[in-house]
Amino acid sequence: MNQKLFPFLGVLALLGAVSCQPEEDFAEIGEPFATAESTIGDFQLAQVVQVDNDAVNNNYPAEVQRMDLTADYPYNNVVFSFQANGSEPTNFVVTNPGNAPVFLSNGTWKFDDSKGSRKIIISQTNGRKDTLEYGQSYRAADNKLGLKLLRRSGNKTLVTYELNFVRK
């Protein structure tokens, strides 16, 4: 065999060896995160950020758009339980021993796919119905959940609470 071919064959072999390494554990592009699997379960609140939607819409300075409330209330004791019968949503339970402001109370929950991206509807025993949108997206393996609670008057969203959780 022509010796000039050896370096070329060596590079080919190296390429082959590199290509056999296991793929990193990343989600595929476009993997849905707003799924029953990623939502059902118990989640401990890790962060609450209040957003002034008018300040965001007016493009005001960042410091008047958002306020992190996490350290100011006992949020780390709050647990949201999205219970289910198999993959069918059933009860929504809030555990909040420190009475931190979470704006939602016990009831039932379901997905709403009627308009645009998926949302969660919470029908509470106090008669209120509130909508949670999915916020920050996570991979299933992250065991985290990002939700947004919109506070609306008429057809305007005026305040948003970004709720970030860690699965219990």
Added chain:
Amino acid sequence: MKRCFILLFFLLAYTQVVLAQGVVTTNPTTFTAKDKVVITVDVTGTPVDGVSPLYIWAFIPGGGGDAITNGGNFAASTPEAKMTQVGPNKWSYTVNSSVDFFAKPVAAITAFGFLVKNQDGTKQTSDFSLPVKPLEYSSKRVETFPSNFSESDVVTVKYNQALETVEYLKFEDAFATPQVLYTGNLFIYLEAKAKNAAGVETVYRTATNVNTVDVSNTTYKLKLKSPGVYTFRFIPRQLFSSLPTGLKADETITDITVNIRKEDAAQARRGQSGPVTLTPFKLN
């Protein structure tokens, strides 16, 4: 002489180009995305010279989106896009707010683009582009975060001492020279008006008045967040419900008045911000 003729030729040519495009004025001369603006166009010398009626076709330049009055069909302008004739070849159009006109947030409206056309789009001017001023944020002496809140939201009242106009509150001693900024404790008095379903109004107060706020109790003491910036955080419904004869479940808070004062009772008589009214929005 030859140079003069060349210069005059180009000057005339430029003028013709300007006239062929039309002349646009706005009132006000500069405007933000939230301002009302009247756009007036002299279409003399343009392809729509003498045409009536005329319509506006508006857009955010750079593919930012169309005005809601466009209707989506260039060959069939909507009645809402019809302009008003204000003189020979002069047409105007009033936009109450570009945010509503384009159904886009302020940040997306970087410029106001438009042209003037006949109804079926067979005749039109060139595109015009008007600059849109960015909205400027300015702090207030007493403000809230968020700027809009319902009675059950977390509300942070922020007091900006640098913007205080009441010298008895702003300074240790209003008569001293030089004047020294007050760095002592500040307390807040809150008062809420609430109505029940029958429209009966009740007033709830955290003290009889601002001068009788209990300063031995830190409940209504403001936090010094940073030099010259004090804050007080509360949830209106929760605060006023917790008062001895407090807000009832069937009542809704319609407005809240706050008044900030110095800790010392004698100084507080004149050292207070004065009432500032906050109005919660009605939550869906």
